[in-house]
Amino acid sequence: MIGALLRMPWERVVRRMLERLREQGFDDLDMAHMNLFLYPGPQGARPSELAAQRGMSKQAANYLLGQLERLGYLERRPDAGDRRSKRIALTDRGERAAHTIRDAVRSVEREWEAQLGQDRFAQLRTLLVELNQPA
Secondary structure (H helix, E strand, O other), rough: OHHHHHHHHHHHHHHHHHHHHHOOOOOOHHHHHHHHHHHOOOOOOOOOHHHHOOOOHHHHHHHHHHHHHOOOOOEEEEEEEEEEEEEEEEEEHHHHHHHHHHHHHHHHHHHHHHOOHHHHHHHHHHHHHOOOOOO
């Protein structure tokens, strides 16, 4: 039951992110792409690091990164510290999409704070942060 209670609010956040992206003209992104934009975001990461953070194979991450690169959201640039590796750099379009996603999340947070009240929302946030600390 707790899994569903956590999943349903998350799905609300995802729907809002995708709606806001569509409203702003980013209609070429889907949920698979969104996974790479989620906090902390891909900026400066190596593709292999991003894959590990997202719990996906390197092949899957590189496939999605290739799509995002072709769509103009990011570039894979040589890593100055390791010539064999690449680092992800968001383009202006990618930065605008990331900003739109953050705005959508803040919008949901404001709604939840209005619904729960400031103190209860702060408590919810504190509890979620606590649950996400390493055991």
